[in-house]
């Protein structure tokens with residue numbers, strides 16, 4: 001018998017029963033969380049030093065929290081669709097995730113625009129710079145999520161039910177919920193810190 | 194794709210290989226190369242320190258822009274002295290002792306020792322190496338640009354790093370540094386993700402956590418610390434990039450030079466950078482030493498033919514060090530005007546870290562005590578690590594104490610401390626690993642006599658170079674100064690500095706013995722056989738590993754990795770894959786047939 005790298009089967013390694021892809025994703029998310037923990041603690045350290053201009057966050061950023069919640073709910077529907085083998089439901093769920101995701105990005109854009117109307121730019125007092133950099137880096141992560149959803153959506157039209165069942169939708173969902181929750185945390189942080 | 198009887202192209206086998214063993218060799222060779230580059234840079238700046246104003250025209254061809262014409266001679270330009278120190282530190286800390294060390298041994302040993310056919314994601318693993326390679330190329334390229342490489346020290350403190358006008362190297366050189374390090378961080382993250390999920394998910398039957406070799410514990414915890422701390426460095430670097438290129442004021446505040454404002458930025462906090470940097474920076478020093486600890490533990494146990502003293506204590510110490518390493522970053526910042534109360538908190542936690550560190554060294558010594566010691570080259574370097582770690586750890590207790598650190602901070606005392614405890618120790622761990630696992634990588638042994646020469650010359654010169662630096666530091670001589678000849682308080686050390694430089698050059702030259710031995714042994718070394726050290730862990734059950742490692746099923750594990758000289762057992766070793774039943778039956782597990790039947 002020939003053994004090879006891709007004949008790795010679970011009986012050979014009865015270790016820890018988690019899907020390695022999923023597990024790797026979780027560890028990755030922990031490191032993203034550390035990135036934002038660093039940003040937000042930097043914010044606190046810098047604020048404590050003084051020379052800090054306080055300003056009110058435009059209310060649209062609250063609406064983007066709602067959009068993120070809706071996007072997560074839609075993703076949950078897509079997963080139900082996969083579990084109950086209802087292809088339509090998966091497609092609708094992914095479609096709405098994408099739509100709410102785009103809405104989220106629009107609202108962020110609108111928020112940044114309103115900030116500039118208040119005279120707050122990337123360059124200026126560190127309070128504004130922090131807001132732009134942190135929400136900007138968050139947006140980059142969010143856009144990655146959008147791209148993944150686009151791919152999943154396209155595949156949901158190409159694949160048959162069996163292929164769909166094997167899609168790693170739950171990993172997509174994990175990432176998607178993560179970027180949503182991350183924004184809610186950041187929103188609360190900016191308001192409370 | 195099957196491992197045997199199928200042909201891979203040269204490119205997929207040696208270049209874009211996904212085999213963890215090939216990737217390990219790629220990391221090793223890149224690491225050795227970078228080690229020589231980093232070492233060479235230090236020889237150049239040591240020459241300046243020994244012989245201030247020395248003529249360095251020999252640099253003209255390649256590094257002409259590093260020279261300044263002072264009318265009498267072409268001397269090393271003062272700003273290029275800083276550039277060399279910066280690149281030396283960056284290359285050795287990150288490229289050699291982080292990527293070179295973890296990259297080589299985590300890749301080689303994790304799958305082989307836990308009994309897996311490869312990493313959880315061989316593709317990610319390959320990507321990790323090539324991104325690292327790219328970052329290496331960029332870092333090296335920055336050595337050759339007209340304005341010179343980054344010069345703000347390996348810690349790249351602003352404002353030197355944030356103000357493109359601060360030094361010639363603060364311009365393009367610094368930009369390349371940041372780009373290279375961003376790639377480096379991405380690569381290290383990919384590597385760590387893989388190491389963590391491989392150790393958790395792909396252990397063979399019977400390989401429970403309390404049977405893992407200490408190497409694996411070292412690599413595993415290192416990867417966890419890396420995943421948690423490198424993102425923080427990334428955040429620091431991102432904010433720095435914004436300050437440099439977009440005009441934000443995270444770190445930069447109003448700086449005036451001769452009444453003229455240098456920047457439009459106001460109110461930034463350079464101390465913020467230090468917090469973010471050292472939140473990575475301190476764990477980083479453990480990222481460097483823990484794999485070396487792991488290697489030393491296995492080598493000492495194997496070559497002393499004794500179980501490691503206190504396996505559980507060793508594991509708990511590693512876990513404790515990993516956790517505590519996140520709470521002590523403030524000890525690098527005692528003089529930043531931090532609240533003395535906060536300073537004393539950092540001090541207490543710092544001194545607590547000394548406990549698990551001491552546990553480890555005592556356990557090494559206890560393992561060696563009355564062992565049947567075989568002074569292989571790997572063993573010599575492992576014992577060398579223990580010696581250096583004790584010497585350097587003791588000075589940690591000095592600088593860890595805020596009251597003592599305030600006068601010692603930024604002096605040669607600190608340089609001595611961290612070169613001994615981290616730089617030299619980890620290099621010794623790396624050499625120990627190379628000598629010990631060379632047979633697994635290349636099927637041959639390295640030359641023992643040459644290895645002895647390499648060890649003794651390196652060991653003696655390391656102490657000659659770094660030990661005197663304690664005294665220089667105690668006298669208050671600051672680090673990162675171009676020359677001391679002008680200052681009365683430092684002028685007394687002129688001769689000592691010459692001595693250090695000579696020792697450094699001898700030490701650097703001795704590394705060519707290693708290089709020669711390494712290359713020679715790949716081709717002409719004595720054939721090693723499957724298990725030249727009669728060691729217990731699983732990698733030694735593999736004869737001539739192809740991709741997929743074992744040609745048969747993966748062996749099952751029945752015992753811990755350190756059952757050497759077990760009472761009642763005829764041979765002085767008892768491999769992990771030998772079951773109690775087989776042992777009771779009296780099988781001859783030394784015998785090739787037995788291993789083949791099992792694997």
Ligand code: HEM
Nearest residue numbers: 478482524525547586589590592593602603607611614615
């Ligand atoms: C016994 C425990 C240790 C203690 C209490 C300790 C304490 C300290 C302190 C307080 C400093 C800052 C000194 C200053 O800048 O004024 C320092 C610097 C340093 N330590 Fe340690 N240390 C210990 C062990 C280690 C170990 C094990 C490593 C690495 C493996 C290490 C690597 C470093 C490095 C790299 C620096 C200097 C970084 C720089 O400024 O460029 N230390 N240590």
Ligand SMILES: [Cu+2]
Nearest residue numbers: 475522524525
């Ligand atoms: Cu430290």
